[in-house]
Amino acid sequence: MAMTAEQLSATIALDGARKVRGNLTQARIRWMVLAILLGFSLVGARLVQLGLTETDSAIEGQARDVITATRPPILDRNGLEMAVDIRVPSLYAEPRRIIDVEEAVRKLRTVLPNLSESWLRERLSGDQGFVWVQRELSPSIEEKVMRLGIPGIDFITESKRFYPGMTEASHILGSTNIDNRGIAGIEKHMDSEDIALLQDLGLARGNALAPVELSVDMRxxxxxxxxxxxxxxxxxxxxxxxxxxxxxxxxxxxxxxxxxxxxxxxxxxxxxxxxxxxxxxxxxxxxxxxxxxxxxxxxxxxxxxxxxxxxxxxxxxxxxxxxxxxxxxxxxxxxxxxxxxxxxxxxxxxxxxxxxxxxxxxxxxxxxxxxxxxxxxxxxxxxxxxxxxxxxxxxxxxxxxxxxxxxxxxxxxxxxxxxxxxxxxxxxxxxxxxxxxxxxxxxxxxxxxxxxxxxxxxxxxxxxxxxxxxxxxxxxxxxxxxxxxxxxxxxxxxxxxxxxxxxxxxxxxxxxxxxxxxxxxxxxxxxxxxxxxxxxxxxxxxxxxxxxxxxxxxxxxxxxxxxxxxxxxxxxxxxxxxxx
Structure with a gap:
């Protein structure tokens, strides 16, 4: 059956439309693939960047493993404890994560009123990684601060030295500073020992520490x-x-x-x-x-x-x-x-x-x-x-x-x-x-x-x-x-x-x-x-x-x-x- 001119024209138009739609679809697919590839490239580049960036794991120059390290207990010759470590929470801040400094200052001072407002404001401002706010606090203070829900405020548990005998053996034991390092007495001597002797005595930091037995009889x-x-x-x-x-x-x-x-x-x-x-x-x-x-x-x-x-x-x-x-x-x-x-x-x-x-x-x-x-x-x-x-x-x-x-x-x-x-x-x-x-x-x-x-x-x-x-x-x-x-x-x-x-x-x-x-x-x-x-x-x-x-x-x-x-x-x- 012969096709008329009107029918031939309609067929040509339909084929042209189909071809245009096919070309458009292919173009959209190509753009979509390109966008996906670009997205993956951006994510990959960011991951590479993060992988190459050194994480700030220190608080004011102090490595966290040092902060959380413990000292060995010190015993007298009969096994009586003369010095022990107790675990205490210490408050630190990440200024870069704090959204509202004034609000953070106001809230923190409701729990820690002894902190200077100007000092605290300066402490929480800036783009520093981690800074100390106050160390060696009580668990009750820790709980109150955490209830405030301030972004960029957190606690780390560190060791504090405690001497049950109080003054009785003070000149023997000496003392430690806020970083739990010996500053006097046998505490300082323990920290100044060479590595081999430290290992012999079981004092190597970061390990399961054996007690140090002194010659002293506390009786x-x-x-x-x-x-x-x-x-x-x-x-x-x-x-x-x-x-x-x-x-x-x-x-x-x-x-x-x-x-x-x-x-x-x-x-x-x-x-x-x-x-x-x-x-x-x-x-x-x-x-x-x-x-x-x-x-x-x-x-x-x-x-x-x-x-x-x-x-x-x-x-x-x-x-x-x-x-x-x-x-x-x-x-x-x-x-x-x-x-x-x-x-x-x-x-x-x-x-x-x-x-x-x-x-x-x-x-x-x-x-x-x-x-x-x-x-x-x-x-x-x-x-x-x-x-x-x-x-x-x-x-x-x-x-x-x-x-x-x-x-x-x-x-x-x-x-x-x-x-x-x-x-x-x-x-x-x-x-x-x-x-x-x-x-x-x-x-x-x-x-x-x-x-x-x-x-x-x-x-x-x-x-x-x-x-x-x-x-x-x-x-x-x-x-x-x-x-x-x-x-x-x-x-x-x-x-x-x-x-x-x-x-x-x-x-x-x-x-x-x-x-x-x-x-x-x-x-x-x-x-x-x-x-x-x-x-x-x-x-x-x-x-x-x-x-x-x-x-x-x-x-x-x-x-x-x-x-x-x-x-x-x-x-x-x-x-x-x-x-x-």
């Missing part, structure tokens, strides 16, 4: 601290301090110095006179140094316990004459020189040894060097490199040189443990671990002689340790008093003294040495005095009486224990006659 520490606080009140002293050591291991069993501070409030450590007098203070030791002179002279062979010395007259040096405080003004046997604390007799003992040999002995015992010890708060002693005749004379009874109580403690420990210097430590240490560190300073026979002299001063008639012995009866303590006049306006003052008592117990089988200091004491009552026997000595007696049973030492009143201390050269005669 003994409590008694010592309590008695030192009592001494300041009882004797109206300006300060008091004490330290006790295991003479075979070098372990420090207790160490306290008052005035002290609360490590939970580190700022209290800045209060005047709250420094650690055991390690960071150096003093003229007075007559407790006579034990050093006796040990050196006897060990040199220059003198014997049976020797006699002329103490009838003072010793003259040019225009100056050195006299005894309570002179006997007669010939004294060497044990009497020690028991009566004769300056004149001690000078003669030193002179028999020779001033150069005496000075060399001081170096041997460690008096001209820093005591090797963990606490960073230390002072170097002041001991002349060489002695003049008068310098050696005054040094023989503890004047003209200054050392720390820790120096005296390590010396006394060596003098009664058989003659071995043992470096002190605040960490637990066994005898087997300590023995390789021993350094012989005197012979065992000299050590026996010193133990006898120290016990003689406690129980012998006229001995300056008799007040101490009355309080520690049965525990066989021996020791030496030291009353050192202070220098005021360039002259020694008889009104201001620093008193010491160096001791060891039980002397028939010594285990512990102790040094007690009382600074500027006054008489407890009209019947007492201000010399060391009346204060530092009695503090020693009270401490031993309470802590000896804790340390496994039983009281024993048998005179045979004391008789066993008498050296062979002095044996013979009635029982008990050697301590008259």
């Amino acid at each position: 003994v520490q409590h008694v010592m601290h309590e008695q030192l606080v009592d001494a300041m009140t009882r004797y109206q002293a300006i300060a008091a301090a004490g330290v006790m050591m295991d003479i075979h291991t070098g372990e420090i069993i207790a160490l306290a110095s008052v005035p002290d501070f609360n490590p939970n409030e580190p700022a209290t450590a800045l209060v005047k006179d709250s420094f650690n007098r055991i390690t960071a203070g150096i003093f003229e030791p007075g007559s407790i140094f006579k034990t050093v002179t006796m040990a050196g002279a006897i060990d040199s062979g220059a003198v014997k316990l049976t020797d006699e010395f002329d103490a009838r007259f003072g010793v003259r040096f040019g225009r100056f004459t050195i006299e005894d405080f309570h002179g006997k003004h007669r010939i004294l046997k060497l044990p009497e020189v020690y028991k009566y604390s004769s300056n004149v007799g001690t000078i003669h003992v030193m002179q028999a040894m020779g001033k150069d040999n005496f000075r060399a002995f001081l170096s041997r015992v460690g008096f001209d060097a820093r005591v090797p010890f963990e606490l960073p708060e230390m002072r170097l002693p002041t001991v002349p490199k060489s002695f003049s005749d008068v310098g050696a004379a005054t040094a023989s009874f503890g004047h003209g040189l200054s050392v720390s109580p820790l120096h005296m403690l390590t010396a006394y420990a060596a003098f009664v443990n058989g003659g071995n210097y043992v470096p002190p430590t605040l960490y637990k240490r066994s005898v087997a671990e300590a023995e390789p560190l021993y350094r012989r300073v005197i012979q065992p026979e000299t050590s026996e002689a010193i133990r006898y002299l120290m016990r003689l001063n406690a129980i012998g008639a006229g001995g300056s340790g008799s007040q101490m012995n009355k309080l520690a009866l049965g525990f066989r303590v021996g020791g030496k008093t030291g009353t050192a006049e202070k220098v005021v306006d360039g002259r020694y003052s008889s009104n201001k003294v620093t008193n010491f008592f160096g001791s060891a117990f039980p002397l028939e089988n010594p285990r512990y040495a102790m040094v007690i200091m009382v600074d500027e004491p006054k008489a407890e009552n009209p019947q007492s005095g201000t010399t060391a026997g009346w204060n530092a000595g009695t503090v020693t007696g009270r401490i031993v009486q309470r802590v000896a049973p804790m340390l496994g030492i039983a009281p024993d009143f048998s005179p045979l224990l004391d008789e066993s201390l008498v050296p062979p050269a002095l044996q013979g005669g009635p029982v008990g006659s050697h301590f008259n």
Whole structure:
């Protein structure tokens, strides 16, 4: 059938329309594909950009893993907690995410009114990543802030150090700053240890931290601290301090110095006179140094316990004459020189040894060097490199040189443990671990002689340790008093003294040495005095009486224990006659 002109024209028009619609559809598809590809390209580029951008994971330069890191708990030798970490919330802000600064300031100050409005506004403004707002808040404050619903405000949980014993062991433990880093005491020492030692002790940050076990016995520490606080009140002293050591291991069993501070409030450590007098203070030791002179002279062979010395007259040096405080003004046997604390007799003992040999002995015992010890708060002693005749004379009874109580403690420990210097430590240490560190300073026979002299001063008639012995009866303590006049306006003052008592117990089988200091004491009552026997000595007696049973030492009143201390050269005669 033939197609008319009108039909042919309609067919051509329909085909043209179809072709146009097909071309349009293809164009739309191409544009759609192009748009999708462009979208994916933009997303991919952004992902690449974000991947190359370093995420700000620090708060004011502090990495978050450091902020949240914990410190190891510190335990005493019996497992009692001395320092622990507690988890506390700290408030921070992301200024870039804060929408309305004024609203954020107003809301935050409803919960934290102590924050300065201008300071907070400046803190929350700008494009910083993360800034601290307030650290170490309580959980209740955290809950109140979170209820405010402020964008860009959040909390991070960090560690805060807590010391259950408060002030009792403050000078041992030290403290940490707001970043939980050690700034004093054993806390600072732990942070300054090298990596290998940190791993040995289980202190590596960020790991599961093993507890650090100290040598301190908090039972003994409590008694010592309590008695030192009592001494300041009882004797109206300006300060008091004490330290006790295991003479075979070098372990420090207790160490306290008052005035002290609360490590939970580190700022209290800045209060005047709250420094650690055991390690960071150096003093003229007075007559407790006579034990050093006796040990050196006897060990040199220059003198014997049976020797006699002329103490009838003072010793003259040019225009100056050195006299005894309570002179006997007669010939004294060497044990009497020690028991009566004769300056004149001690000078003669030193002179028999020779001033150069005496000075060399001081170096041997460690008096001209820093005591090797963990606490960073230390002072170097002041001991002349060489002695003049008068310098050696005054040094023989503890004047003209200054050392720390820790120096005296390590010396006394060596003098009664058989003659071995043992470096002190605040960490637990066994005898087997300590023995390789021993350094012989005197012979065992000299050590026996010193133990006898120290016990003689406690129980012998006229001995300056008799007040101490009355309080520690049965525990066989021996020791030496030291009353050192202070220098005021360039002259020694008889009104201001620093008193010491160096001791060891039980002397028939010594285990512990102790040094007690009382600074500027006054008489407890009209019947007492201000010399060391009346204060530092009695503090020693009270401490031993309470802590000896804790340390496994039983009281024993048998005179045979004391008789066993008498050296062979002095044996013979009635029982008990050697301590008259």
